[in-house]
Amino acid sequence: MTRKPKANLEDIARETGVSKMTVSRVLRGGSGFSDDTRTRVLQVAERLGYIPNRLAAAFGADQASTLVGICVPRLTSGLFAHVLDGVDRALTRLGYQVMIGCNNHSAEDEEAWLRQLISWRPAGVILSGRHHSPGTVDLLRNAGMPVVEIWELTTTPIDMAVGFSHFDCGAEMGQFLIRRGRRRIGVVGAMAGQDEMGRARRDGVERALAQAGHPVAAAELLLDTPGFYAGYYGLETLLSRAPGLDAVYFHNDEMAIGGLAYAQARGLRVPEDLAIAGWGGMEAASVLPLRLTTTVVPTTAIGKLAAEGLVARLRGEPVQDVVAVPTRLVPGQTV
Amino acid sequence: MTRKPKANLEDIARETGVSKMTVSRVLRGGSGFSDDTRTRVLQVAERLGYIPNRLAAAFGADQASTLVGICVPRLTSGLFAHVLDGVDRALTRLGYQVMIGCNNHSAEDEEAWLRQLISWRPAGVILSGRHHSPGTVDLLRNAGMPVVEIWELTTTPIDMAVGFSHFDCGAEMGQFLIRRGRRRIGVVGAMAGQDEMGRARRDGVERALAQAGHPVAAAELLLDTPGFYAGYYGLETLLSRAPGLDAVYFHNDEMAIGGLAYAQARGLRVPEDLAIAGWGGMEAASVLPLRLTTTVVPTTAIGKLAAEGLVARLRGEPVQDVVAVPTRLVPGQTV
DNA sequence: TGCCGCAAGTTTACCGGTAACGTAGCCAAA
DNA sequence: TTTGGCTACGTTACCGGTAAACTTGCGGCA
Structure with a gap:
């Protein structure tokens, strides 16, 4: 069944006549190779239908993960759907992949999900709410990765927060x-x-x-x-x-x-x-x-800001720890 | 920043006085060790706060991934939110993690997402609809993993299908x-x-x-x-x-x-x-x-059936390739 | 002429698991 | 007494990338 993709760096290296390290550098857009080499490597990679192995990359290098987890209380809420959409669009644009979780408003479920997530060594995580189990906080402190708490505001975030009161x-x-x-x-x-x-x-x-x-x-x-x-x-x-x-x-x-x-x-x-x-x-x-x-409530904006804040922190750019987004009372005709 | 989790199999092995292979076997619930060894390993693992590295496991062993991707046309649709919920509940229960994607009803976006997904070497994938780009079909054939097409029915699925006409x-x-x-x-x-x-x-x-x-x-x-x-x-x-x-x-x-x-x-x-x-x-x-x-439309059921079918195939259990779920015209008061 | 620095590479080691295979010790059957 | 099988391990190799250190050839400059 699971036959592996045909081509890896080694294959490209052999075909091109360079070392796999050079291929790695070319494909990641680094430096230390000639234009000619670059062209040949890219051609061979294209021809062999090379698909990178992020598993190997993230495993070998640590620090190189492009995986972000997000946990919401309910997947069937229209509001969280928009938050998710905001997160997904921003992270996709920035080159990250999104792993979802749903905690059913339960801190235990959240911790269980987080444990699974961390076993994938993600680059960062977005959680909903500010109430977490002690185990969750522990896991996050040890993991040492960016964390954004969204939806509810808190003045003492684990790391960062985007929300409102x-x-x-x-x-x-x-x-x-x-x-x-x-x-x-x-x-x-x-x-x-x-x-x-x-x-x-x-x-x-x-x-x-x-x-x-x-x-x-x-x-x-x-x-x-x-x-x-x-x-x-x-x-x-x-x-x-x-x-x-x-x-x-x-x-x-x-x-x-x-x-x-x-x-x-x-x-x-x-x-x-x-x-x-x-x-x-x-x-x-x-x-x-x-x-x-x-x-x-600015649902999509919260998702977007959370994702962008997370990535900014990953890139070492300065970020605002706590972002308060405005809500707006709209008088309709029912009051 | 990203300091790595303190304990790995090696650490547990050293503390327990066995080889890391034995630790691996204990933690995965295999056989080939005494009850005494088992107890000691589990105690040490608990004490060190061991968190498995699924990156390493999936990378080293292939076949061992517990990652499933699902791509829906829109995240903000209430219907797909329920599908996602069905998928997520079933997969979480079965011990899998869910990577989401959104293709905006575009076959190109779907292919782009799939390419990212495959770079994580997932165990399987769930797609929406039956129309895919040639590149998508190619990728899936080469990846050789279970695929479930949901939502729209097809008599010629890439692998499996759950949906209706x-x-x-x-x-x-x-x-x-x-x-x-x-x-x-x-x-x-x-x-x-x-x-x-x-x-x-x-x-x-x-x-x-x-x-x-x-x-x-x-x-x-x-x-x-x-x-x-x-x-x-x-x-x-x-x-x-x-x-x-x-x-x-x-x-x-x-x-x-x-x-x-x-x-x-x-x-x-x-x-x-x-x-x-x-x-x-x-x-x-x-x-x-x-x-x-x-x-x-039985949204949650479709998600659940898709997830369960995928896992059944992964486990080598017999599965029905095409599952037609019933829809129901409900006469309300507007016709 | 000799030395330096840089571009363009190569080599080596390692990440943390798991599969496959090897082995020591023990007991039972031939 | 030997053989064979079983339990309970240990050893080795490898997955596919990446960081870091090392090499080589070449042009410029004192």
Whole structure:
């Protein structure tokens, strides 16, 4: 089955009549060879269909890996998909390869994945969130490679960080709801609170509302993943327990849209009877008949900045350790 | 910076007082050592914080790679996100690592990515679609590793295939629209037709409508990526060119929901004045006030089956070369 | 004329595993 | 007593690159 590629440096060297070291230098674009040699080597390499063996290169030389790992909490989230896209485009352009992982919002899964990743001796790694297991931090310190923590901001990164404050997102929306005259405000969470960052947003809302003198009226913390269904049934459950709410803050836009669907199915007028606020800024939110009030997050930019920061560090260029990206509260028509 | 992990097999061997070959055998769970030796080796490995070097293993032994590549047309599509999730879960469970790629619906980009992937000597690869460049096919034949083509079905796979017929999806929806009495049917496409599979669906619709004696009344092929905005403005454009349509088939659900938003904004009654059909089965489609008529695709299952088939082949187990997964037309309330 | 420096190479050693093969010691069957 | 097989190892060679050190030939310059 796995017959190996036909040509290696040795083969090219033999055909060209030089040493394999010279071939290596030519193919990597170094110096110490004549134009004539270069041309001949390239021709032979082309003719033999040479494909470099990065395994050997990274193994032999250390320092030479072009592999970067990225671990996100969920692969099926539209937001992380865009982060991944930003990372992938930037790294591909810069000549790196991307190994993915998914930790299901679990620090243990993250550590397990990281252990696998490190066994490939990558050039760097991008993690999501700022909460990691002690084992994870240990592994990273020993590996001595660049690390970027994305999504949530931290002032004490393991190495570098690109993100924003989820707490502030929540607080800002809480204040907004108050300014719009809402007083009986509920929240719908997801994933049993395992999503630390979703929890930070809820904490932000709670703090803002409490400070305004109108603390959270009711909260429903679902076990489900934060999707449309969960939003739909989450709002149903919340309203059955606490009728008379005049606003609800959802874990994210998908849930908010699900909630919006429920409200409309129930004949509630949005925003007159009930205001609905989401988070994340998914595209669908802005083409609904009722544009969703939400906080837009620069997903792709985060991925891009993280990737570029990582590579800059690898190249020894100066980098900013902590990059705060701006989020933007977009008042729609649902509040 | 990149200081290497402290312990390797040699270190463990020295500390334990055996040869590194014995350590290797113990750690890989082979045979040829006593229980006592096993215990001591494991203890030392644990104490030294040994992390295997898969680079060296895969390089030295060939055949020993646990790296699998997967290339999808777009990372930001919700459908492919689920495919990726299915692949990732299955492969992680089976002890493999996943390298991702994105080809932007371009065969050249796919080939470029594959070339990078192969330089890592992976155990196998999963590609999307059945149209590949000659170079891609060449690379794969020479690499001699398992290949799974997913998403679109083919009777002549390079190696294995897991998918369904996009043409049939389109044809089925076309017939459905006709059965529901629609006669002036339009279609909205995306990505300038570069998405071969979206084109196959349109071809299916066209064929079905033509056979029924009511050929496609109007078609709008956008340049954009298939998102909500594109659906919104796509329908606007289509209706301005061809007023009086009584049904529109969209490239996918996201566009259909965008189209639905436009129809409602324009005061069109759906489905009375205009029927709207999507494709893909995104979750949002079923919680809208008006449940979208669409074709549900088993995304996660495709990823899972592809990953499992790949690993089965690697293990020399018997596998089915071509697996057809079922899609399901779900009549919603928009037709 | 002799020395230096540079361009254009070559040679050697090594990265950390694994396959293949070798071997010592022991026990059981012939 | 010999032989044969088994267990539990050890030895050797090698995978395909790259860093570092070494060599060779040539032109310029004192």
